[in-house]
Amino acid sequence: MCAVNGSRKAAEIRKLVLDMIFHAGSGHIGGSLSAAEILVSLYYGTMRVDPTNPTWPERDRFILSKGHSVEVYYAVLADLGFFPREELDTFCQFGSRLIGHTNTKVPGVEHNTGSLGHGLSVGMGMALGAKRAHSLSRVFVLMGDGELTEGSVWEAAMAAAHYKLDNLTAIIDRNGLQISGPTENVMQLEPLADKWRAFGWHVTEVSGHDFDELVAALNAEKLGKPHLVLAKTTKGKGISFIENQAHWHHGVPSEEQYLQAKAELEAQWEEASGVGAGIRSN
Amino acid sequence: MEQAYEATRRAFSQTLLRLAKNNRHIVAMTSDSRGSVTLNAYAEELPEQYIEMGIAEQNLVSAASGLTSFGFVPFVCSPACFLSMRSIEQVKVDVAYSATNVKLIGISAGVSYGALGMSHHSLQDFAVMRAIPNLAIIAPCDAVQTEAVTEVIAAFQGPVYVRLGRNPVSQVYAPGTDCFQWGKAVELAVGNDVTIIATGEVVQAAVTAAKQLRQQGIKARVLNMHTIKPLDNEAVLRAARETRAIITVEEHSVMGGLGGAVAEVLGQHQPCPLRIMAIADEVTPSGSQSELLAHYGLDAAGITACVTGVAREAARDRAFK
Numbered sequence: 001m002c003a004v005n006g007s008r009k010a011a012e013i014r015k016l017v018l019d020m021i022f023h024a025g026s027g028h029i030g031g032s033l034s035a036a037e038i039l040v041s042l043y044y045g046t047m048r049v050d051p052t053n054p055t056w057p058e059r060d061r062f063i064l065s066k067g068h069s070v071e072v073y074y075a076v077l078a079d080l081g082f083f084p085r086e087e088l089d090t091f092c093q094f095g096s097r098l099i100g101h102t103n104t105k106v107p108g109v110e111h112n113t114g115s116l117g118h119g120l121s122v123g124m125g126m127a128l129g130a131k132r133a134h135s136l137s138r139v140f141v142l143m144g145d146g147e148l149t150e151g152s153v154w155e156a157a158m159a160a161a162h163y164k165l166d167n168l169t170a171i172i173d174r175n176g177l178q179i180s181g182p183t184e185n186v187m188q189l190e191p192l193a194d195k196w197r198a199f200g201w202h203v204t205e206v207s208g209h210d211f212d213e214l215v216a217a218l219n220a221e222k223l224g225k226p227h228l229v230l231a232k233t234t235k236g237k238g239i240s241f242i243e244n245q246a247h248w249h250h251g252v253p254s255e256e257q258y259l260q261a262k263a264e265l266e267a268q269w270e271e272a273s274g275v276g277a278g279i280r281s282n
Numbered sequence: 283m284e285q286a287y288e289a290t291r292r293a294f295s296q297t298l299l300r301l302a303k304n305n306r307h308i309v310a311m312t313s314d315s316r317g318s319v320t321l322n323a324y325a326e327e328l329p330e331q332y333i334e335m336g337i338a339e340q341n342l343v344s345a346a347s348g349l350t351s352f353g354f355v356p357f358v359c360s361p362a363c364f365l366s367m368r369s370i371e372q373v374k375v376d377v378a379y380s381a382t383n384v385k386l387i388g389i390s391a392g393v394s395y396g397a398l399g400m401s402h403h404s405l406q407d408f409a410v411m412r413a414i415p416n417l418a419i420i421a422p423c424d425a426v427q428t429e430a431v432t433e434v435i436a437a438f439q440g441p442v443y444v445r446l447g448r449n450p451v452s453q454v455y456a457p458g459t460d461c462f463q464w465g466k467a468v469e470l471a472v473g474n475d476v477t478i479i480a481t482g483e484v485v486q487a488a489v490t491a492a493k494q495l496r497q498q499g500i501k502a503r504v505l506n507m508h509t510i511k512p513l514d515n516e517a518v519l520r521a522a523r524e525t526r527a528i529i530t531v532e533e534h535s536v537m538g539g540l541g542g543a544v545a546e547v548l549g550q551h552q553p554c555p556l557r558i559m560a561i562a563d564e565v566t567p568s569g570s571q572s573e574l575l576a577h578y579g580l581d582a583a584g585i586t587a588c589v590t591g592v593a594r595e596a597a598r599d600r601a602f603k
């Protein structure tokens with residue numbers, strides 16, 4: 001058991017994300033920033049993983065279905081020691097294993113993603129595999145809200161409920177924006193929770209930037225059906241001029257913007273360090 | 283000679299059942315295709331090793347890749363027309379790119395659905411699958427070879443696409459023949475005039491054609507190119523050096539299949555006269571599998587006629603040199 005200051009950890013992760021994208025001159029900053037607390041809650045407060053043995057058979061599995069938000073994932077894996085933190089400097093460089101979407105060459109990454117709408121299907125297969133193998137491993141899949149228009153998501157939703165996969169938790173980073181604008185303008189998703197319930201899932205709605213709510217939901221008791229955590233988030237969370245701006249989906253900050261963003265994240269880190277609120281991890 | 287006829291899909295399902303009884307990691311997955319794959323007996327005997335995914339080929343393929351995370355060896359069994367097109371991106375990303383140990387079994391391939399039409403024909407599967415790195419492609423020619431292929435891929439670690447037929451096909455091989463070596467073409471007839479390279483269920487027609495050609499004094503080498511990828515380049519180049527022309531025969535579009543693969547090798551390393559016998563790049567007329575194959579010259583008579591012409595041209599060209 002270890003306790004982590006979630007807010008401080010999220011600020012640290014956001015700083016790593018900002019550095020990676022600024023130095024690479026490439027990346028998907030908006031969705032990485034919105035998912036920071038979700039990733040921290042999963043990796044520091046929920047999942048059983050072993051950075052020294054990434055393929056430990058009894059580990060819990062995580063799939064980043066919104067694979068473009070890979071920066072936040074790599075930052076967390078590096079912070080946990082799955083690979084050296086300095087390697088984050090190679091993000092998107094020629095020959096680096098840290099390519100712009102999740103890649104299994106990186107220790108700790110379970111599956112290659114990048115094309116949206118695959119992750120829940122893969123996770124549903126993993127969860128079914130865990131059941132058939134009588135394994136206690138749990139499976140977590142993080143999806144973006146924009147990707148929910150992919151039909152395969154709903155094929156997977158149907159199958160997961162059919163096979164009563166209560167070892168499967170899907171999380172939606174509900175930041176409300178996709179590359180072209182608000183999700184509801186691009187293609188209406190609401191009433192989203194009702195849709196998942198109708199597909200046979202147990203739905204928990206949380207604030208996606210609240211550790212207590214996230215960790216409680218992610219560790220909820222099994223209910224004989226798959227669990228959807230609908231996490232309301234802010235795209236670009238933590239950097240004032242990036243928040244809630246659709247065009248920052250894959251924007252790259254200028255040097256001036258980088259320095260401002262860095263200062264904002266430093267201030268958040270310091271504030272969180274003073275607060276000292278912890279979350280528990282097993 | 284008495285000919286035995288058996289569908290390759292049936293040989294596959296019987297072999298898989300035998301293998302799965304001794305390997306609890308093998309799972310068969312279907313897309314409401316249990317009956318058409320002939321997996322009813324398998325599903326009844328081994329319900330814990332059988333997974334129905336409904337008519338949802340994208341989820342089918344991705345879920346299979348997920349199952350490998352717990353050591354399972356999924357055999358994804360679905361009509362080739364849907365498996366190779368509806369779920370091709372899942373094949374690319376979740377199977378080939380992610381290097382998951384998934385076996386893709388496309389049944390009722392080519393024009394074996396006959397008059398059901400273009401939606402059900404699988405004439406692009408070699409072309410699309412070939413362009414994806416880290417994916418082997420195999421097309422057995424009969425039931426005996428299908429059994430051998432099924433055994434080999436079950437033991438192989440990595441992604442494979444196997445293309446099977448629907449209707450009973452005459453046996454090229456006697457039962458028990460050692461007829462499948464990964465990536466190695468099998469010489470079914472000896473000859474140094476021309477070479478017929480065939481794959482899948484039209485191999486039998488190529489063998490029959492070679493016998494007819496021999497009566498006309500044309501000695502045709504016949505290669506069973508069961509592995510489309512990795513292609514046996516050496517056998518292709520040897521044929522180009524030792525015979526005067528190459529004729530490829532396949533139940534696939536004329537674009538991007540066996541003929542295309544052979545052309546890529548010849549064009550770059552050993553240019554040689556080549557004729558690609560395949561289904562024309564058009565919407566096929568209505569008809570049964572055998573009617574359609576005959577229409578496109580993919581039966582023994584059509585192959586014999588084509589090879590006769592090619593051999594005559596090759597001999598004439600040589601005489602002028």
